[in-house]
Each structure stands twice: as C-alpha cells, then as structure tokens.
Amino acid sequence: MPKQPPMTALEAEKLLFKAGFEMIRSKGSHRIYQKFARRVVVPFHSNRLLHPKIVKQVLEAIEKADEL
Numbered sequence: 001m002p003k004q005p006p007m008t009a010l011e012a013e014k015l016l017f018k019a020g021f022e023m024i025r026s027k028g029s030h031r032i033y034q035k036f037a038r039r040v041v042v043p044f045h046s047n048r049l050l051h052p053k054i055v056k057q058v059l060e061a062i063e064k065a066d067e068l
Helices: 009-018 052-067
Strands: 022-027 030-035 038-043
Touching: 009 030, 009 038, 009 052, 038 052
Parallel strands: none
Antiparallel strands: 022 030, 030 038
C-alpha cells in the first residue's frame, strides 16, 4: 500500500461523510462515525495532522464500507 498523505481531522471527516458515514456520537475530542457495522474513531485536536495509523484506518474503513 502506498504511503498515505498527511490529513487533518476535518479532511478525514469530509471523506467519511462523502462515503456515507454518519457521526453517531462525540466524547471529549474524539468523534465516532459509523456506516452499517463499520466504526471509525477520529481524534479532533486543533488542526493537527492525524497519525499515519489513523489515516490508514479511515481510508480502509471507507474502502471496506463501500464493498458492503
């Protein structure tokens, strides 16, 4: 898998909404999104870049949710 581009939480949120995910709840600085049985947690911290592992989880969740 190629290296993921750096991404902020707002950019990740836009991708999730575009893929059909809904924000089901928020706790502290973390927002939880769901589409069918697939859940993704995205930490929201004032315009900081997301960790590459979080970016990978978001992109994989979008890809797998589209397969359903």
